[in-house]
Amino acid sequence: MAEHNVCVELVRERQKCTFEVQELIHLIDGGITATEERREVENVVCTDPRIKDVVPEEYLSHKERYENAIRKNCILQEILKKYTEKRTWDNFRPSNKYRISSGVVKDISPFMLHTGMFIPTLVNQSDDEQKAKWVPKAMSMEIIGTYAQTELGHGSFIRGLETTATYDPNTEEFVLNTPNLTSYKWWPGGLAHTANHCIVVAQLYSKGQHYGVHPFFVQIRDIETHVPLPGIKVGEIGPKLGFQTANNGFLGFENFRIPRRNMLMKNAQVLKDGTYIKSKNDKLTYGTMVFVRVIILFDLAFELSRAATIAVRYSAVRHQSQLKANEPELQIIDYVTQQHKLFIGVSTSHVFRVVGLWLWNTYVKVNADIGKGNMDQLPELHALACCLKAVCSRDAAARVEEFRLACGGHGFMTSSNLPIINGIVSASITYEGEFSVLMLQTARFLMKAWNGVLARKTLTPTVSYLSKFSNSDRVQWANTTAGIISGFQAAAAGKTKEAYAAIQSYLKPGTDYEDAWNSASVQLVSASEAHCRAILCEISWSEMQRLSKTVSPNLGKVLLELAELYLTYWSLEKRGDLLMYTTISTADIAKLQARYEELLALIRPNAVGIVDGFDIRDEILNSTLGAYDGRVYERLMEEAKKSPLNAEPVNESFHKYIKPLMLKAKL
Ligand SMILES: CCCCC/C=C\C/C=C\C/C=C\C/C=C\CCCC(=O)SCCNC(=O)CCNC(=O)[C@H](O)C(C)(C)COP(=O)(O)OP(=O)(O)OC[C@H]1O[C@@H](n2cnc3c(N)ncnc32)[C@H](O)[C@@H]1OP(=O)(O)O
């Protein structure tokens, strides 16, 4: 990156940095080659003149914005094809490669669901013959798809979906129907005007029997003309809080016929005569959702790293207020309250990335076992993916909002990009499983685990700590990282035990278990959160410790400071829980607070270096406040001048409305 024209504050900050930024970049990417590959692709995409907008996308109309997003994403696909020719979905691994599409459009790509869910579903739920037929076409974008599951009436409760797929053995076809208004598919990204195919999740009927929801491969538009096929009603759902360019759509079917072999048949099948062959496990239909819940952690880590880069660089450039009379105004990053807002977000990005990689490795292993017919680890994976997706998305949204607030008024500007990142991250709390719904899924697993504790059974790895802390009233506290991790486990065990007891206490004679569950569900969600925080603390600490040993001592020290900051921050946030479930004293809490403030001071000189270590190009950051050179005020003014309102000194509304109003006032 060019060092000329960099503002004096950022030059000074970079000189202060105690570690080699390049080393951090390689660590995050997963090696020097990975960094080089990423930078090469980013360079080609971001310097392509066709990608540059003359008018910033937020000034375009809804329609123009979509068209522009499609135009530019097609260029991106064309470039990416060259770089991914050798890649097949089977050898795909989610590396830490940043989302290049953010350098193309600021908001969401209308092709996101094609890559993120359509292809993974074809890969994971089709049989070999279907895979051979569909996957290459989808990979090359000869066909473009999405994942159409949610309906107007049902999102969380998949079993309540209403779209029907009724098998007709005479023609060997399924007939798809949308029986009610509430059965319309509603939300799928790219469904409105982008996709010509989709995976449709529908209730299967054959020989008069109902077999529950299954995935179907459905063509919805003509390949040549893109006109919706007869029997298809498709359109866009309208503007949203964010995701403006995602092209979310609705879809209805009227006696729409598809061949029998368009049901994805890896797990369950319908034979020619309509005989239904059951899946080994009917939850395998939900497999794509587990995959995406895992992947979302990387996405959140990435979005946090973007927001962190913007807010930290801005905080180094911005001066405001005097701490001492007659002294220059401070860089706002030197206010400790500002460091408190910033550094936990920086550290959280690292935590989500390393825990995400750990979860991904677990996913790969469990999926391999499932392939061999062993489903034993599926419930644990599902419980992990649910709570991690739920808690991390909620935390990420809170951290992004804090970054926005940390930038004062300028953080409210669209040109800072913090509002758009905010919209992207907030959506993730809801999509792919709503927060409370997923937390209650993990709680279900925890209640079963607690039954195991009571029956003195050996528990699966991620809940084995429950047995360790099942008897003790308050666990011995130690002011060490190991002590903090034990403290979080003790809190999770205590809350699990209490939620379990709450269900029992609500189970009066005549009360159904489900009603008792509902009455205890606030406590159940709280137990899930505590379990998730124990995992985040334990795994992030062990992973960051391991990584710190693979790098130079100077960088290793910074990684450990970030990891310890995360643990200490959450100990202080959750001090009430720790006071309830461990022997922590007020003196211990004071020590934690002092250590927390010490860590803020230790991280402070490296703050800009650490966010430089995310290595996010200006074109991908898309921010007036966060660019590498720190020319914040120049960029704010340059962007303001692009407002169409500034194209003429007097807007016509003056003559049309304001002047008559003023004249009337004179009368
Ligand atoms: C370079 C390429 C990169 C590729 C990636 C690129 C980008 C990707 C990046 C990010 C992608 C992100 C974003 C894209 C943007 C937006 C996409 C949004 C797409 C969507 O938004 S798409 C719709 C998602 N929509 C949902 O997410 C609905 C949530 N609703 C459910 O998920 C279920 O409906 C549930 C679970 C609530 C109830 O379901 P239910 O009523 O049938 O089940 P029930 O409660 O009765 O449980 C019976 C037994 O099944 C077990 N069980 C349940 N689920 C399981 C599973 N998945 N696996 C294994 N076991 C499972 C239980 O644990 C229990 O087990 P037990 O009985 O033993 O306790």
Ligand SMILES: Cc1cc2nc3c(=O)[nH]c(=O)nc-3n(C[C@H](O)[C@H](O)[C@H](O)COP(=O)(O)OP(=O)(O)OC[C@H]3O[C@@H](n4cnc5c(N)ncnc54)[C@H](O)[C@@H]3O)c2cc1C
């Ligand atoms: C930006 C965005 C993109 C999306 N993309 C897609 C897509 O590509 N494809 C697709 O199929 N879908 C997509 N969706 C839909 C998404 O998956 C659903 O919105 C989500 O699963 C939540 O379902 P819902 O909207 O029905 O919420 P609801 O389930 O109606 O939730 C409303 C409230 O009810 C509560 N609630 C519901 N059930 C329970 C329960 N059992 N216990 C306790 N509380 C409960 C929830 O906690 C929540 O507070 C997208 C959504 C968004 C916002």
